Amino acid sequence: MSNVLVWIIWFLAAGGCLATGVAVVSVTNPFYSALALIGNLASLAVLYLLLAAEFLAAAQVLVYAGAVMVMFLFVVAYLGGRADAPWAGGPPLLRAAAVVAAAALLVEVVVVVGLAWGDNLQEPAEVSDSFGSPAEIGELFVTSHLLAFEITSIVLLVAAIGGVVLGTTPEKEEAE
């Protein structure tokens, strides 16, 4: 793929990613926020593809933009009008502090990236075509990262049980 084409795709994906991110935070209706996050996740998947992470890009679209966001949309639909809270909270001073804190985080990261740019961010390692393919990721998961794989499955199991417990109405409340 030619260099210019990659740059064009990168710009579209990065721009879409940032625009939908701003939309998630700024839109009042939670339903539109969730839809914007789906766009955000999809454009991130494009960036993952450019970084030779094919399996992760597929997992991002299937697991995140698919399953997780469907869960979100169901809850938004279940809550209906009750999901709408005022846009921002607290006294104006707190809101200004939030903006300053977020800007400080951003400036810190950008400065660190800028300082490291000349030294070691310019020449990425040469990778084979199979870098990031499902076969390589899968092999790592059952060899050197087996423990992480098993712990992940336990985390998901605990979360599933927790979700059921939280979603079950206690008996005494049903009587009311």
Place this chain on the structure above:
Amino acid sequence: MDGPDIGWYLIVAALLFGIGALGVMMRRSPLIVLLSTEIMLNAANLTLIAFARQQGDLDGQIFALAVMAVAAAEVAIGLGLIVAMARRRIVLDVDQASALRG
């Protein structure tokens, strides 16, 4: 590598993280706060994957997958909490739901 340097990906990730942090700190609806947390987690994932590409080492991608699983777990619990709050007729506003009492 064709296209932009890794640094450009890191800048995009930093911007995304800032947007997400702003959302968490400013919005009052717990649903939007959860969505903003997702943006922050995904910004971290983008950095992990960018550095994995830079180093030519797949460990970063494995870590990113683990983050994805933790994010899915977090959404399940968070949405469960929000539904439980709605059932008990607690106002869905993170500024008002400040007492952790059953």
